[in-house]
Amino acid sequence: MKTFWAFARQNFHAAAIYRLNFLLWSTAILILMYGIRWVWITLYTQRPGAFGVTLQQMVTYGVLSMAIENLFYTGPQYYMAQQVSTGAIDGDLLKPMDFHFHMLARSTGETLFRVIVMVIPAFLGGYFLLDLQLPATSQAGFLFILALLLGFLVNFHLDFLLGAIGLVTLEVHSIDWVFHAATRFFSGQFVPLWLFPGLLVRVADILPFRAMFFTPLSIYTGVLSGNAIAQAIGLQLLWLAILLILSRWLWERVQLRIVSQGG
């Protein structure tokens, strides 16, 4: 555990070096938050009552979905690709630590940094400037944070799998691009899943992506309550378990490939 925090701490500091990046990024997030709020207000003016929830709930959903974007951004796939292509992966394998664990520690550190410098400020900006509401109950707030944490872990494992596959196909960027688009769409970041037509809902239901945006956001906005929350979080846990096992299994094989081919 000490090693975990040591890595997290170090990557936290490493992330802090590129300050200008984060400033620009925060600006981009603010623009997106403003944009999505404006879209929903326009749509509600045209067709009030067509979207199943109040305008306030919808604006909160939309603005918050942009504010938490940075929680799902620190996957290890690029690090893995870079380590293998430069041969630096040897250095990682030369240390007495589990690679998967090491990657999780790195992502956690960087994400913590992003939460502090981007997610929390974006949340505050949304609250003060863009009609972002607080959750109805403190219990909803607490469950929202729990769901976010699980969402982060699900996202990490998906990215880890992507990285591991990338080491075999030697291609990360284009796969990542498709994957990113699918993630954002099927997780309900832009459009809440309850507005999807029947077939797409079924697709979204069997994919793991909803664990990332949809579950925490619909808990926060009060769209889910009671048993539905328990069910949604249970589903997150199930996906996490599946992806964790899959990650360990795949990494074993990829690592064997690396050590038998010499990177």
Place this chain on the structure above:
Amino acid sequence: MIHVKHLTKDYRRVKRKEGFLGSVRTLFSADYETTRAVNDISFDINEGELVGYIGPNGAGKSTSIKMLCGILVPTSGEVTVNGLVPHKSRMENTRQIGAVFGQKTQLWWDVPVIESLKLFRDIYKVPEAQYKRNLELFNDLLDLKEFQNTPVRQLSLGQRLRADMAAALLHNPRLLFLDEPMIGVDVVAKEKLRTFIKEINRDQKVTILLTTHDMTDIEKVCSRIMIIDHGRIVYDGSLEQIRAEYGKQRTLVVEFEEEVQNFDAPHASLVKSEGRKKWFAFNRFETSPSTLIANISSRYPILDLAVEEPEIEEIVRTIYRGKSESPNMQVA
């Protein structure tokens, strides 16, 4: 400490097809070619030895070191490091070894050296007392303090290698692999690193396997030398032994009092001539320097003379050249 027997490593690589759409065709039906990087090598290294491991580029040095580190799986043969099979107990093995690869750093690029060292301390679970003691030792021997707060990306090459060396030794490994640890380093820094290597070998009884292209490193640091070429060990023995075996050739340098014609002495041939100075090469088992000198001085008056021993570098060059007829092994 290290036991290697009939160790072989083949690399299998996809053979790219040539021409238009060649890479697309490679996707669907790939041909493989196998290259034998390490070919049936065997050796043992005992605790406390300081072994120089040399060979031309691509001879198989790094491949064999990677197998000893457990980050490469052998194709066949046995390898054990302090009783462990490295690729089977990779994590356990990494705790007993340290490694420095001169070409790439193991430190983290963006963070200060001291932060990297702290991370190594946590990864290897080094007790605080040992960490402090080692840090002090490295400060003394490597002047770490000078640059410990500088991010690795801003270090000079010499400083980076010193930092890498400290990181590799922080957990007191019993065995240290140094793969070209002094590549591109200036003379002063090199001397410092050599002294450091000798001291940790002597004082802490760390077994060291050193790869280098600089024969001075070997002469100044190592007691034993292993030469690998085309994946095979072509020489394994002490430095004196190699001199005795391959250093039969001596050169007698004579400066005459006056201009003389070029001539060959018995059992010695003229290899170089510069004005009144002549170089005669001879085999020291065929004739002795004194006979040769007597012979030459009976012909012309001598002003000055010296007998030159071959440089180790020269010897190694002879060995590489001697074995280079066998081309790189191609299997199926």
